[in-house]
Structure formats: C-alpha cells, structure tokens
Amino acid sequence: MTATPAGMTYADYxxxxxxxxxxxxxxxxxxxxxxxxxxxxKELWLKQMLHELRLAIALLDEDxxxxxxxxxxxxxxxxxxxxxxxxxxSTLTPVxxxxxxxxxxxxxxxxxxxxxELEYRxxxxxxxxxxxxxxxxxxxxxLESALEEPSxxxxxxxxxxxxxxDLGDRSEAAVGDAWLQVYKDAxxxxxxxxxxxxxxxLDDALAMWRHKHVLTVERIIGNKPGTGxxxxxxYLRSTLDKRAFxxxxxxxxxx
Ligand code: HEM
Numbered sequence: 001m002t003a004t005p006a007g008m009t010y011a012d013y014x015x016x017x018x019x020x021x022x023x024x025x026x027x028x029x030x031x032x033x034x035x036x037x038x039x040x041x042k043e044l045w046l047k048q049m050l051h052e053l054r055l056a057i058a059l060l061d062e063d064x065x066x067x068x069x070x071x072x073x074x075x076x077x078x079x080x081x082x083x084x085x086x087x088x089x090s091t092l093t094p095v096x097x098x099x100x101x102x103x104x105x106x107x108x109x110x111x112x113x114x115x116x117e118l119e120y121r122x123x124x125x126x127x128x129x130x131x132x133x134x135x136x137x138x139x140x141x142x143l144e145s146a147l148e149e150p151s152x153x154x155x156x157x158x159x160x161x162x163x164x165x166d167l168g169d170r171s172e173a174a175v176g177d178a179w180l181q182v183y184k185d186a187x188x189x190x191x192x193x194x195x196x197x198x199x200x201x202l203d204d205a206l207a208m209w210r211h212k213h214v215l216t217v218e219r220i221i222g223n224k225p226g227t228g229x230x231x232x233x234x235y236l237r238s239t240l241d242k243r244a245f246x247x248x249x250x251x252x253x254x255x
Contacts, residue, residue, distance in 0.1 A: 027100035031092055035100075038089050039109070045078050046114035052078075053121050053152060060155045063162065065191045072198045079205035086212040090219060097220050101227070108228025113139040120146035122202065123153025123244035153244050156199060163192060176247035180254050199245045210240050 011017065022040065025032040052071045059068035109115065116129050125147055133140035150158070157170050165178040179196055186193040214236040226232045243249055 025100075026103040029096075029100045031096040032100045032103070034089070034092060035097075038085060041085065042082060043112070043114055045082055046112070046118055049075050049078050049118060050114060050121065053118070057121070057150065057152055057155045060152070060159055060195070061150075063159070065195060069194065069198050072202065076198075076201050076205055079202070079209060083205065083209045083212050086216045090216055092220060094220050094222070101221075104227045106227060106229065108226055108230075110226065110228035110230065113142060116143055117146045119242070119244075121149075121151050122206070123151040124242050125151065151244070152199070152202075156195060156245070159195065160192065163189065172247055172250075176251045176254075179247055180251045183251065183255055196245075196248055200248050203243050203245050203249070207240065207243075210236070210242075214240065 005012065023033060023036045025036060052075045056068045056071035056075070059065075059071065111132065113133070119126075120143060127147060130140060130143055130147070133143065157167055157175060160175075160178045160182075161167055165181070167174045167178060182189040182192045182196060214233055217236060218233045221232060223231075223233055226235065230236075
C-alpha cells in the first residue's frame with residue numbers, strides 16, 4: 001500500500017489536472033467535445049473491464065466460482081453503461097458530425113488496443129488484427145500476450161476438465177457436448193451451469209453493444225467508408241456474429 005500524501009485533495013487523488021486537460025478538439029466546433037469524451041470514457045471503462053476480467057479468470061482457475069461471477073457481473077454492468085452511451089452519441093446528427101469528421105484523419109475505434117485485448121481475453125482470438133500494429137510496439141506486445149495467455153474461454157474449458165469432462169482437443173463439438181451435458185443435468189453441475197449463463201451474458205452484452213454501434217454509425221454516416229479504411233457499416237455488420245462462447249449458443253438447439 002502507498003502512503004497517502006499529506007493534504008491530498010480530490011483533484012490530486014484523481015489526477016484531474018491530467019484527466020481534464022486531455023480533451024483537445026481540433027476543429028473548434030461545439031460537437032467535437034462529445035465525440036472525444038465518449039471515446040475517452042469508453043477507454044476508461046475498457047480498462048476497468050480488463051481489470052475485472054483478469055480477476056475473473058484467476059478466480060475461476062482456482063475454482064472460486066462465486067467470486068468469479070461477482071467480477072463478471074461487474075463487467076456486465078459496465079457493458080450496459082457502454083451500450084446506453086450510444087444514446088448520448090445519437091444526439092450527434094450527420095450534419096454535426098460531418099462538419100468535423102475530416103479532423104479525425106485515419107484514426108478509428110478500430111485501432112483501440114484495449115477493445116481488441118478485451119476480445120482476445122474473452123476468447124475471440126483472431127490473430128489477423130495484430131497486423132495493424134508494428135512489430136515490437138507496446139500495442140503489439142500487449143496483444144501478443146493476450147493471444148498467448150489463457151482467455152476466459154480457455155479457463156472455462158479448464159474448469160470443465162477439472163470437473164471430469166474429457167474435452168480431448170477442445171474442438172467445438174467436444175466443448176458443445178460437454179456444455180450440453182451440464183445443461184441436461186443442471187442440478188448436478190450447478191456451478192458450471194451458472195458459469196455458462198454468466199458467459200452467455202457477456203457474449204450477449206457485447207453483441208448488443210455491437211448492434212447499437214452499427215445502428216448509430218448508419219444513423220450518422222449511412223454507408224460511407226470508415227475513417228479507418230473499412231467499408232464502414234458493412235464491416236461492422238460482419239462482426240455481429242462474433243461470439244467468445246459459440247458452443248454455448250449452438251448447444252441450445254440440442255436441449
Ligand atoms: C460518429 C460516431 C462513430 C462512427 C461514425 C464510427 C464508425 C466506425 C467504423 C466505420 C468502424 C469500422 C472501422 C473503420 O473503417 O473506421 C468503427 C470501428 C470501431 N468503432 Fe466506431 N464509430 C463511431 C463511434 C464509436 C464510439 C463512440 C466507440 C466507442 C465507444 C467506437 C468504437 C469502435 C470500435 C471498438 C471499433 C472496432 C470494431 C471491430 O473491429 O469489431 N466507435 N467505427
């Protein structure tokens with residue numbers, strides 16, 4: 001624990017000087033501030049979600065199920081806030097946004113390292129995104145670690161194995177079959193059953209966030225290409241089916 005500096009104020013503790021001087025609109029137009037604040041808020045929430053996700057994974061690895069659910073529940077609440085924040089951004093009309101969009105250059109939410117790390121640490125491990133970061137850069141090293149280290153998905157498989165399920169090579173079929181057995185005898189496997197529902201909650205909330213993103217994007221820029229160089233809404237729609245726990249969705253048909 002670090003000692004509290006004598007006479008420390010609220011502003012000292014929260015480093016408000018730095019935090020509140022980090023909004024630097026380039027256009028001089030009124031609405032750019034909202035755009036910056038929404039994105040910065042999202043990065044702070046992503047930081048907190050990654051913090052909780054690390055804890056959730058560590059607790060699950062030690063079979064501390066209830067404590068792990070608690071961390072996951074907090075992630076879920078943050079996801080709700082992030083999804084709701086699209087409503088604030090929807091007050092930005094196409095006219096307002098187009099007036100300052102040029103100042104963004106080629107910058108895009110697509111480059112958010114923390115967003116990609118969240119996907120990786122949940123279990124959506126697509127290594128192709130690494131190519132967008134130069135080898136040896138901090139961002140690249142960080143994402144490479146997240147790719148290598150066990151995700152929440154990996155930890156959930158290990159939890160199934162510790163409970164006696166043989167997942168073999170952890171193929172989708174083997175994982176799906178194990179979850180099916182858990183759901184078919186939920187009383188016997190109550191911890192795993194509860195875990196599965198928490199994992200579905202996380203996938204569900206991330207999908208909701210993605211849906212609201214694409215809807216907001218269509219509302220603000222229609223089908224224009226993105227500043228990051230993708231086709232725009234069409235690219236975002238292609239991400240809607242991404243799931244960290246696809247077997248937990250597909251096995252439901254078999255119940
Ligand atoms: C006017 C508002 C916005 C527009 C028009 C917009 C548009 C886009 C587009 C077109 C992409 C695809 C990549 C590209 O070509 O740039 C993208 C990606 C992304 N945006 Fe936004 N965005 C907006 C606001 C936001 C906000 C507020 C956030 C965060 C809260 C955000 C987070 C992201 C993330 C994380 C990605 C990567 C998604 C993925 O690869 O799955 N965006 N955005």
